Amino acid sequence: MRTRGRAGGPACAAVIFMCAIATVDAAGADDAKAAYPSMAPIGQYRVASPAEETALARSASPASIAGEAGVLVLGAHGYETAAKGKNGFVCLVERSWAAGFDDPEFWNPRLRAPICLNPAAVRSVLPAYLERTEWVLAGVSRSDMIARTRAALAANTLVMPEPGAMGYMLSKQGYLSDADGHWHPHLMFFVVHTDGAAWGANLDGSPIFAAQGNPEPVTTFFVPVTKWSDGTPAVMEMH
Numbered sequence: 001m002r003t004r005g006r007a008g009g010p011a012c013a014a015v016i017f018m019c020a021i022a023t024v025d026a027a028g029a030d031d032a033k034a035a036y037p038s039m040a041p042i043g044q045y046r047v048a049s050p051a052e053e054t055a056l057a058r059s060a061s062p063a064s065i066a067g068e069a070g071v072l073v074l075g076a077h078g079y080e081t082a083a084k085g086k087n088g089f090v091c092l093v094e095r096s097w098a099a100g101f102d103d104p105e106f107w108n109p110r111l112r113a114p115i116c117l118n119p120a121a122v123r124s125v126l127p128a129y130l131e132r133t134e135w136v137l138a139g140v141s142r143s144d145m146i147a148r149t150r151a152a153l154a155a156n157t158l159v160m161p162e163p164g165a166m167g168y169m170l171s172k173q174g175y176l177s178d179a180d181g182h183w184h185p186h187l188m189f190f191v192v193h194t195d196g197a198a199w200g201a202n203l204d205g206s207p208i209f210a211a212q213g214n215p216e217p218v219t220t221f222f223v224p225v226t227k228w229s230d231g232t233p234a235v236m237e238m239h
Contacts, residue, residue: 036107044109045095054082057091060114061168062229066091069116078134088119097136098129100214101146105177114171121165125190150215161190161218170229184224185234193217
């Protein structure tokens with residue numbers, strides 16, 4: 001069964017900015033733009049099999065969460081249900097178009113970002129990413145995606161993240177950017193646009209990072225943690 005976004009046309013919720021953690025300098029950004037100017041053939045974004053993608057999706061969080069979560073895998077027209085959950089969480093592997101529209105790796109076919117979203121994020125954050133995926137697979141251009149999003153903003157029909165919306169990204173197997181690979185295991189918190197400094201984010205010595213959505217008025221906070229989903233320790237090197 002294909003899972004669609006919440007009703008309301010192209011005006012669904014805030015996007016998951018998993019690629020905002022990448023730290024690409026000016027030269028790196030130019031290289032990325034040169035390398036990924038447009039969408040690659042869809043086969044390059046696929047995982048070998050639904051079973052392999054399911055396992056990768058579940059690696060985003062500890063088994064105590066992922067084992068009871070629903071799982072979505074990428075199909076021909078959008079994400080499809082590979083496993084029904086019992087705890088309200090949903091695990092999936094995001095692709096590069098989960099990034100901000102201006103991200104230089106928006107079309108990077110190598111990106112695989114396992115994430116497990118809690119029930120609040122499933123209801124209020126996930127639908128927008130599912131809908132954006134449908135746009136991508138239908139051949140909608142990036143400029144048209146931006147236009148649709150801006151139209152939803154103008155119509156005041158965007159769904160904002162619910163209080164407590166968050167996700168786990170603790171997979172060793174993820175590939176979040178060419179610059180950082182799987183980066184650090186971390187938690188993500190999605191809130192209506194706010195000043196990152198209110199959380200102490202992006203300040204010298206702070207373990208919290210913040211990314212501001214554009215054009216969506218959403219702030220995503222990234223909080224690195226010390227262990228991967230399998231319980232092994234992670235080397236914490238803040239950049």
